[in-house]
Amino acid sequence: xxxxxxxxxxxxxxxxxxxxxTGPAPNPHFTPxxxxxxxxxxxxGRHLTARVTRRTYLRARPGGRILERVATRTEFGSPQVLAVxxxxxxxxxVISSQLPNERRAWIPARRARLAxxxxxxxxxxxxxxATLRVDGRRVRSFPVAVGRPGNETPLGRFxxxxxxxxxxxxxxxxxxxxxxxxxxxxxxxxWPGGDRLAIHGTPQPETIGRAASLGxxxxxxxxxxxxxxxxPLGAPVFVRA
Numbered sequence: 432x433x434x435x436x437x438x439x440x441x442x443x444x445x446x447x448x449x450x451x452x453t454g455p456a457p458n459p460h461f462t463p464x465x466x467x468x469x470x471x472x473x474x475x476g477r478h479l480t481a482r483v484t485r486r487t488y489l490r491a492r493p494g495g496r497i498l499e500r501v502a503t504r505t506e507f508g509s510p511q512v513l514a515v516x517x518x519x520x521x522x523x524x525v526i527s528s529q530l531p532n533e534r535r536a537w538i539p540a541r542r543a544r545l546a547x548x549x550x551x552x553x554x555x556x557x558x559x560x561a562t563l564r565v566d567g568r569r570v571r572s573f574p575v576a577v578g579r580p581g582n583e584t585p586l587g588r589f590x591x592x593x594x595x596x597x598x599x600x601x602x603x604x605x606x607x608x609x610x611x612x613x614x615x616x617x618x619x620x621x622w623p624g625g626d627r628l629a630i631h632g633t634p635q636p637e638t639i640g641r642a643a644s645l646g647x648x649x650x651x652x653x654x655x656x657x658x659x660x661x662x663p664l665g666a667p668v669f670v671r672a
Contacts, residue, residue, distance in 0.1 A: 463509040464594035464607070464659050476547030477566075479515035480665030481523050483543050489529060489536035493522040498536050499529040507593045507610065512664035513538070514590035514612070515545070526590045528612040528627065533587055550661060552591075552609075552630070552668045554648060556584055559640050561630065561648065563661065571657055574640035575630065576649035582617050584646050589613035589628065589668045594659045605632015606652040607659055611668055615646030630658065630668075 489498045503511050505528075517524030522537045523545075530536055549566040556577050563571040578584040593610035608631035615626045622645070633639065633649040643649070650658075 460598055460602070461507050461593075461595040461608070462598055463507060464596060476549045478548050478551060478665075478667050479518075479523075480546050480548060480663070481513045481515050481525060481538070481540075481543035482546065482665075483511040483513065483538070485542045487538050487542040489525070489527055489538060491536065493519055493537050495537070499527070501527065501529065501538065505593055505610075507595055509593040509595075510664060512546075512592075513543070514665045514667055516588075526588070526612050528592050528610075528614075532585055532589075532613050532616065546663075546665075548663050548666050550663060550666045552658070552662060552666065554584070554630075554668065554670045556586065556670060556672055559642070561650065561654075563658065565661075570661075571654070573650060573654040576633070576638045576641055576643045576647075578615070578617070578644050578646040579642045582615070582619065582645045583642075584644075584648060584670055585613055585616055585628070586670050586672055587613065589670065591662055591664055591666045591668060594662070594664070601634075603634065604629075605634060605649075605655070607632055607655045609655065609658050609662065613668075613670075618645055630655065 483503050486502055489501055491498055505511055513525035515523050515525055521540050523540050524535050524537050527536055551564045553562045559577050560572055561575045562569050589611040591609055592612050595608045597604050608629045611628040613628040628647055630648045630650055632652050632655055639649050
């Protein structure tokens with residue numbers, strides 16, 4: 432991705448050179464939050480997830496054209512856990528940050544470990560609020576900043592890819608960030624940073640609850656810490672108008 436950053440913060444994050452044995456080297460500006468491994472039992476929960484256990488390819492259809500290569504870890508060093516939105520004859524249809532918004536791809540089921548979750552995040556863009564839901568029940572609702580006019584936060588279904596803590600105390604991401612699979616499609620011309628969406632902290636808490644970002648959602652640290660504890664990788668995030 433070249434310069435790697437989450438959209439809407441005004442700062443770029445350069446990836447460390449080289450690659451690890453299982454994928455890109457962890458980004459030096461972020462530390463992945465701890466993540467419990469998925470249970471090896473039969474997947475439970477209304478939302479399926481797939482932890483990639485062996486390098487594989489994203490394909491346009493089962494056994495079809497290769498779109499991208501996918502590693503066992505993300506560019507931030509987290510386990511590669513993909514949201515599953517379909518299954519067919521040994522194949523899984525997944526959401527990946529390596530593809531444009533709303534485009535899906537297929538991976539062989541044998542190269543992933545299935546799990547499930549009842550946790551989801553729903554963002555109401557017009558109300559500028561996010562809701563954490565567990566088994567369909569609202570357990571927490573909190574204000575967020577959303578994209579400003581001309582740089583609106585994209586609508587659709589995304590998934591949590593990383594739960595991150597910045598390594599620098601002056602980070603524009605505040606205490607932490609929940610990185611999403613989605614991409615901002617309405618960035619400023621010449622914007623030098625990345626286009627990845629996230630729900631993250633901010634050194635400008637007065638912007639929370641307003642349309643103020645370049646696409647990311649900004650939240651208070653207390654709410655983000657709840658998300659880091661309760662939301663697993665691969666959980667769905669629905670952004671609605």
